[in-house]
Amino acid sequence: xxxxxKQSKKSLARCGELTTPHGKINTPFFMPIATRGAVKNLTPxxxxxxxxxxxxxxxxxxxxxxxxxIIKRAGGLHQFIHWDKPILTDSGGYQIFSLRKNIxxxxxxxxxxxxxxDGQLISLTPSKVIKIQQILKSDIxxxxxxxxxxxxxxxxxxxxxxxxxxxxxxxxxxxxxxxxTVKNKQRPLLFAIVQGGxxxxxxxxxxxxxxxxxxDGYAIGGLTIGEPIAKTYQILDIxxxxxxxxxxxxxxxxxxxxxxVQAVKRGIDLFDCVIPTRNARHGLLYVFNHRVQSLQNDxxxxxxxxxxxxxxxxxxPIDSNCSCYTCQHYSRAYLRHLLxxxxxxxxxxxxxxxxxxxxxxxxxxxxSIAKDKL
RNA sequence: GUGGCUAUAGUUCAACGGUUAGAACAUCGGCUUGUGGUGCCGAUGAUGAGGGUUCGAUUCCCUCUAGCCACC
Numbered sequence: 001x002x003x004x005x006k007q008s009k010k011s012l013a014r015c016g017e018l019t020t021p022h023g024k025i026n027t028p029f030f031m032p033i034a035t036r037g038a039v040k041n042l043t044p045x046x047x048x049x050x051x052x053x054x055x056x057x058x059x060x061x062x063x064x065x066x067x068x069x070i071i072k073r074a075g076g077l078h079q080f081i082h083w084d085k086p087i088l089t090d091s092g093g094y095q096i097f098s099l100r101k102n103i104x105x106x107x108x109x110x111x112x113x114x115x116x117x118d119g120q121l122i123s124l125t126p127s128k129v130i131k132i133q134q135i136l137k138s139d140i141x142x143x144x145x146x147x148x149x150x151x152x153x154x155x156x157x158x159x160x161x162x163x164x165x166x167x168x169x170x171x172x173x174x175x176x177x178x179x180x181t182v183k184n185k186q187r188p189l190l191f192a193i194v195q196g197g198x199x200x201x202x203x204x205x206x207x208x209x210x211x212x213x214x215x216d217g218y219a220i221g222g223l224t225i226g227e228p229i230a231k232t233y234q235i236l237d238i239x240x241x242x243x244x245x246x247x248x249x250x251x252x253x254x255x256x257x258x259x260x261v262q263a264v265k266r267g268i269d270l271f272d273c274v275i276p277t278r279n280a281r282h283g284l285l286y287v288f289n290h291r292v293q294s295l296q297n298d299x300x301x302x303x304x305x306x307x308x309x310x311x312x313x314x315x316x317p318i319d320s321n322c323s324c325y326t327c328q329h330y331s332r333a334y335l336r337h338l339l340x341x342x343x344x345x346x347x348x349x350x351x352x353x354x355x356x357x358x359x360x361x362x363x364x365x366x367x368s369i370a371k372d373k374l
Numbered sequence: 375g376u377g378g379c380u381a382u383a384g385u386u387c388a389a390c391g392g393u394u395a396g397a398a399c400a401u402c403g404g405c406u407u408g409u410g411g412u413g414c415c416g417a418u419g420a421u422g423a424g425g426g427u428u429c430g431a432u433u434c435c436c437u438c439u440a441g442c443c444a445c446c
Contacts, residue, residue, distance in 0.1 A: 035409055056408075094408045102410090116410055147408080193408090224407045252408040259407080274409045281412060282405090309402065340400095347412080 001189065001216055002248045002269075009372045012240050012267035013365075018217075018248050020086040020139035021186050022078065023053075027248065027269040028369075030260070030362045031056040031088060032355055033277060036065070037081045040277055041348040042355075044083045050324075050352065051359045053085060054139070056272045059132050060092030060124075064117050068135045076137030088272075089138035091129050093145035093164075093193065093221065094253070106146070108166055126167040127174030130190075134178050138188055142219065143171035145193040150227045157197035164195040164221075165209045172213050189216035191250060197222055198231050200238055207242045217248040220268075224254040233262055240267040257286065257361055258298040264365055265374060271362075276354035281347050283307040283339050286357040287319040295368055301357075304332075306350070311336045324356035325349075 006015040016027040032039045032047060034055045039047055047055065057077060062068075074080035077087055096103060096111055105112040110125035126144045133141040144167050146160040175190045192215040196202030210218065220239055223232050236251070243249050250270035251263050260271055276286065283306040292300045304311075304318060314332040326335070326349040338346035368374035 031408095033409065036411085040409085040412095058408080061409090088408095090408050095410085097408090099410060142408080145408095219408080221408070226407095250408090255407050273407050275407060278406065278409065278413090284406085305404085307402090342412085 002246065004246065006370055008369045008374060011265040011374060013264045013369045013374050014267065014269070015366050015369050016248065016269055018189075018269070019185075020054075021137075021188060022084060022086045022139050025053045025086060026366060028260075028264045028362055028365050029053055029270055030358050031270065031272040032358075033272055033274055034081070034083075034087075036061050037077065039351070039355075040281070041344070041351045044081070046352065047083075047355075048085070050355050051363070052355070054088060055083065055085075056088045056090060057136070057138075058090045058092065058095070059129060059136070059138075059142075060090075060095040062089075062136065063092070063122075063132055064115055068132055072135050076135075078137060086139040087136075088140035088191075088270075089133045089136055089142060090252075091133070091142040091144045091193075092124060093142070093147055097147040097149065097225075100149075106163075108163065110144070110167075126170035130171050130174040130178060133188070140189045140191055140217070141175065142191050143168045143193055145195060145221050147195065147222045147225070148197070150197060150222070150225050152197070154197075154199055154202075157195075157199060158202055161195040161197075161202050161206050164193060165206060168192045168210055168215075169213055172215070191215060191217040191219050191248075193219045193221040193252070194239065194243075195222050198227050198235060200235070203235060203239060204242060207239065211244060215247070217250060217270075218243050219250040219252050219270075221252045223251065224259065229259070232259070233266070236263055236266040236268070243267070257301050257358075260361065261295045261300075261365065261374070264369075276358045277351055280350040280354040283336075283350065285318050285350060286354055288321065288357070288360075290321050295361075295364060295374060301361075306332065306336050306339060318353055319357075322353065322356065324353050326353040326356075 001019055003017045004014050005017055018025040018027055031054050032052050035058045037057055039055060071077055071080050078084055099116060102113045102116055103111060110123060112123045115122050129144045130141060145164040148157055148160045179187050192210040194206045196206045248269045249267060251268045253273060255273055285304040285306055286301055287304060288301050289299055311332040316332055317327040318332060319327050330349060335346060335349060
């Protein structure tokens with residue numbers, strides 16, 4: 001399922017190969033986000049050309065719309081959205097966090113909440129969430145988890161960790177039952193989620209209990225949600241000592257380019273984040289700083305605010321060293337014009353560039369690990 | 375040419391005889407971490423010109439200028 005191809009001699013970074021029903025993924029890898037079944041503004045062909053090996057969709061959002069019935073009739077999510085490579089489906093645990101005010105009840109059984117779409121009462125249980133992801137024909141199934149805002153007191157974080165672990169156990173039971181008769185190669189992977197906030201002892205307890213249950217991969221939740229970044233790295237340092245070495249590790253929701261590099265050095269294999277796609281839509285573009293070769297230096301990239309007046313008549317591309325479609329054909333002046341006049345083409349072209357940057361970053365990371373430079 | 379209406383920020387509109395003339399959009403700058411359907415925060419920026427009444431006028435009066443409408 002997961003094979004480590006190269007372990008860096010310099011850090012805990014490693015290159016790996018993750019096998020799923022819809023193909024293999026070379027890690028470390030970044031998953032573009034397709035919450036509702038589409039990476040905003042791009043076609044699957046464009047994603048493929050950019051080098052995307054896997055995308056992330058969201059169980060919660062797809063359950064609300066269009067609903068499992070429609071996707072089931074379409075033959076699964078891959079067929080429905082015309083993407084034949086792997087898909088990871090997030091469980092909806094994060095939406096418990098971000099949509100907290102819609103929650104009516106949360107306990108060992110699961111969570112009850114009002115749909116923000118039409119107000120109807122919806123309940124999710126750990127096993128139901130696994131079942132939905134089976135219907136979607138997800139390649140990597142995430143367990144339901146309880147992710148609290150980081151400012152909560154330790155007692156609450158403690159309870160959320162216990163609840164997450166309890167749900168993980170229920171998830172594993174449901175998963176085992178559902179896929180009992182499925183051949184190994186057809187079987188989706190099941191990932192657990194480590195919680196415990198910024199508390200070392202809670203994180204350790206979380207990992208220890210999840211390892212006992214046993215999962216295909218281990219995700220780290222509840223980080224980069226507002227805590228100081230030094231704290232994030234500190235927790236990652238501790239987690240990297242505890243997580244099973246031969247299983248893939250996924251840092252959920254992070255982050256900025258330098259954060260990805262730092263996490264890779266601490267043994268993380270998978271990432272997802274809204275930053276490249278969302279920032280592209282708001283005119284914040286990422287470019288490599290070609291004078292800085294080492295990814296160890298946080299200045300290896302810079303950000304361009306395309307809406308800034310200084311780009312008004314700039315005939316250069318966003319990055320003259322970038323080979324993406326956007327940089328090959330369009331000037332900053334034109335792209336700024338498209339953005340300022342709200343032409344849809346701007347969103348598409350800028351998304352192409354930022355995802356190109358992120359996917360190239362991951363390729364550079366893999367190359368650096370191969371050469372023991374990271 | 376005659377009559378009427380209008381004149382406030384780059385634009386569209388508020389306001390009131392009395393603190394520092396508001397808002398939206400635009401512009402300028404920043405933010406966005408498992409995406410709550412293109413979001414959030416902040417900044418710059420105005421009473422057409424001249425005179426009069428008044429303690430005080432963007433507000434009331436007069437003249438000029440400009441625009442719009444109607445009539446000839």
